[in-house]
Amino acid sequence: MAMWFITITLTLLFSSLTAAENSDFFEYVSPNSLGLKKEKLLHLHFFLHDVTSGSKPTAVQIAEAQTTNTSSTFFGFLAIADDPLTVGPDPGSKVVGKGQGLYGFSDQNEVALVMLFNLVFTEGKFNGSTLSLLGRNLIFENERELTIVGGSGVFKLARGFADLKKYSLDNKTGNAIVEYNIYVFHY
Incomplete structure (x- = not known):
């Protein structure tokens, strides 16, 4: 009787493992x-x-901590x-897209x-496509790097990095122009 119990128990165990592997929520x-x-x-x-x-600012403050002004x-x-x-550093040069998102100190x-x-x-051919950036940006450094973590449209399954270089920074107003060189793998 013990052998019969072990056989049924093992059969149920293996059938439940097989059922778990044949899930309906994923497939390669x-x-x-x-x-x-x-x-x-x-x-x-x-x-x-x-x-x-x-x-007409393009970046606006949306929150601050109680200690931000003393930090x-x-x-x-x-x-x-x-x-x-834009294609060039002049604000009047041809616009090729927008950088939209959040940044916080x-x-x-x-x-x-x-x-x-x-x-x-x-x-052009990238119209409507996006690249998503994430990372730490030391804004007073002349050069820094951010990670490309994904994209959409032409940039499906994108990955890569963005080299950022300070072109200009007005310390009084905070206005900045940043040169981007992006290297991205995509299909």
Whole structure:
């Protein structure tokens, strides 16, 4: 009788494991089934204009901590942005998209932002496509790097990095122009 009990118990155990592996909520698919062909590496170059002053700012404060105004690093300041992306550093140069997202001063010891940004492209073959950026941005450093964590449209399954270089920064107004060199793998 003990052998019969063990056999049934093992049969039920293995059948429940098999049922768990044959779940209805996932399946592996080929990239080709989504129309994804060969992965490519693309280089994008443009300038982001972050305007925090004047009558038409592109970035505005949405929150601050009680201690932000006494912090030497602006810790706790949070802003939302809708910054133009242009082919050249001149604000009047051709607009190719927008940098939309949040940034906040997130370090109590040095001036550093945490950035959650979408680059929304409005020109050419990339029109309607986005790249999503995430990372730490030491804004007073001349060069820094953010991670590309995804994308949409042409940039489905994107991954890569963005090299940022300070082009100009007005310490009085906070207005900045940042040069972006993006290297992104996508299908």
